[in-house]
Amino acid sequence: MNASTTRLLQQFKALADPTRARLVALCRAAECSVSELTEVMRQSQPRISQHLKQLCAADLLERFRDGHFVFYRAPTGAGNAASHRRLLGLLPDDEPQFLRDVEKLRTLRAGRKTVSADSGDDRLLYKALVELTVARPLGDFLDVGCGQGRILKLLASRAQRVVGVDIDPDARRLARAEVLLAGLPNCSLRQGDMYALPFADGAFDTIILDDILADAERPTVALAEALRLLRPGGRILLLAAVNDDGIDVLRDNLAAWAGATGLRLAAPRPIPGKNPNWLLAVATPAAAAIEAA
Numbered sequence: 001m002n003a004s005t006t007r008l009l010q011q012f013k014a015l016a017d018p019t020r021a022r023l024v025a026l027c028r029a030a031e032c033s034v035s036e037l038t039e040v041m042r043q044s045q046p047r048i049s050q051h052l053k054q055l056c057a058a059d060l061l062e063r064f065r066d067g068h069f070v071f072y073r074a075p076t077g078a079g080n081a082a083s084h085r086r087l088l089g090l091l092p093d094d095e096p097q098f099l100r101d102v103e104k105l106r107t108l109r110a111g112r113k114t115v116s117a118d119s120g121d122d123r124l125l126y127k128a129l130v131e132l133t134v135a136r137p138l139g140d141f142l143d144v145g146c147g148q149g150r151i152l153k154l155l156a157s158r159a160q161r162v163v164g165v166d167i168d169p170d171a172r173r174l175a176r177a178e179v180l181l182a183g184l185p186n187c188s189l190r191q192g193d194m195y196a197l198p199f200a201d202g203a204f205d206t207i208i209l210d211d212i213l214a215d216a217e218r219p220t221v222a223l224a225e226a227l228r229l230l231r232p233g234g235r236i237l238l239l240a241a242v243n244d245d246g247i248d249v250l251r252d253n254l255a256a257w258a259g260a261t262g263l264r265l266a267a268p269r270p271i272p273g274k275n276p277n278w279l280l281a282v283a284t285p286a287a288a289a290i291e292a293a
Contacts, residue, residue, distance in 0.1 A: 007059065011087060014058040018097075019043070020051050024074070025091050025098040026105060027061050030180040031073035031188055040104045059084075066191050067169045076161060076188065109177035124272050125239075126154050128280055132237065133158045139205025142229065144194050144222075145212035149175030149187075156184040159206070163199075165192035194222045197229060204229050208237040213257060214250065223261040227285065236263065236283040242276055250279055258283050 001009075015021050019041065026032055026040065034052070038045045052072055055061040061072045075084050091098070129151065138159035143151050146164030148171055156162045156179065164187065166172050172189045179187040192198055194212055207226045213219040226236050238254055251268050258265040263283040270276035 008087075011058045011060055014054055014060055015087075015091075017051070020055055020060075021091065022097060022101055023048070023051055023055060023072075024060055024088065025095070026101050027072050028074040028088055028091070029102045029185050030105065030176065031071045032105065033069045033071050035069075036105060036108060037072070039108060040101055060088075064190075066172065066189065073188065074185075106181055109180055122150075125278050125280070126150075128269060128271050129154060129237075130158075132280075132282065136235075137205075139231075139234075140203065142197075142199070142204040142207045142226075143210050144192070144197070144207065144226065145210035146175055146189070147171050147210065149178040149189075151208065151210060152187050153178055153182045153184065156182075156187050159186065162187045163204075164189050165194075165197060167191065167193065195225055197225055199229055201228055202231045205231050205234045206237065207234070208239060211239050211241050213238065213254070214240050214243060219253075219257045220260045223257055223263065223283075227261060227263065230285070234284075238265070238268070238279075238281045238283055240279050242278065247276055247279065254279065254281055262286050 015024065022041065023037060026037065032040075034045060034049060037052070038048050041048060052061065052063070056063050056072075059075065062075045063070060063072055065071075074088060133155060138155060140161045141155060141159035141163070143162070143164045146152055146166050147168075149164055152162055152164045152175060162184070164172070164175055166175070166189070169191070172191065175189050179189075190198065194209075194216065195218060207230060209222065209226060213222060216222050223236070230236060238258075240250055240254065242250055247270060254268060255265050258281075262285060264286040266282045266284075268279040268281035271278040271280055
């Protein structure tokens with residue numbers, strides 16, 4: 001038998017175990033830590049870890065570290081994405097045990113999240129962000145400085161794959177709760193430094209720098225790192241809160257930082273239009289903009 005057939009048989013064998021099938025179904029719904037899986041499954045950590053090891057060996061789950069924790073999720077890499085979707089699609093969505101497990105995970109994370117009401121200005125900002133995605137899909141989307149995941153929740157359904165990066169572990173924990181409760185399995189959270197993000201060149205179609213530049217010590221380095229991750233034809237969204245320096249200073253700073261990084265910046269949009277609290281702008285590689293013209 002060839003290698004692909006042998007691997008498929010290995011995957012079938014792994015999925016034939018009820019516990020491993022439940023673990024795959026859970027990690028298809030959301031990326032999960034070992035402690036979460038242990039609590040939901042009501043089994044010992046060594047036993048769960050052994051099952052997870054077998055599932056990773058069969059390429060049914062992937063493992064990654066986030067700070068002090070290790071998480072597992074259904075594979076997101078493009079290489080075998082179609083075959084994984086077909087295989088995992090064999091797991092029934094309406095299986096009662098799978099549904100109970102996901103509900104337990106939701107309950108577990110709901111107890112950790114905080115609730116804050118959106119202001120009217122926030123809703124205007126969300127509307128402006130959605131308008132940017134109407135005529136142009138997001139593709140693979142990266143949110144740098146994602147916080148508790150509000151923009152992830154807003155835009156995930158319009159993207160193929162979504163990754164949120166934040167340096168704060170508490171923010172990532174809350175964001176994981178938010179995206180699970182919102183039913184967004186295409187979202188992943190990662191620890192990351194905006195000056196050296198843990199992704200390959202050209203990994204994303206759309207990147208938002210989520211209110212991080214104004215307080216950055218090296219804003220042009222952060223922009224250059226986002227540019228490194230951008231695919232040809234992609235775009236970078238710049239979101240910045242208006243601070244005590246005022247909107248004109250912020251607008252000039254965004255233009256200067258973009259120009260120094262080789263980006264062409266469209267005129268920033270103030271939100272709301274009167275007494276704005278935010279500036280939202282779209283940046284594209286200057287070379288690409290010249291070629292398109």
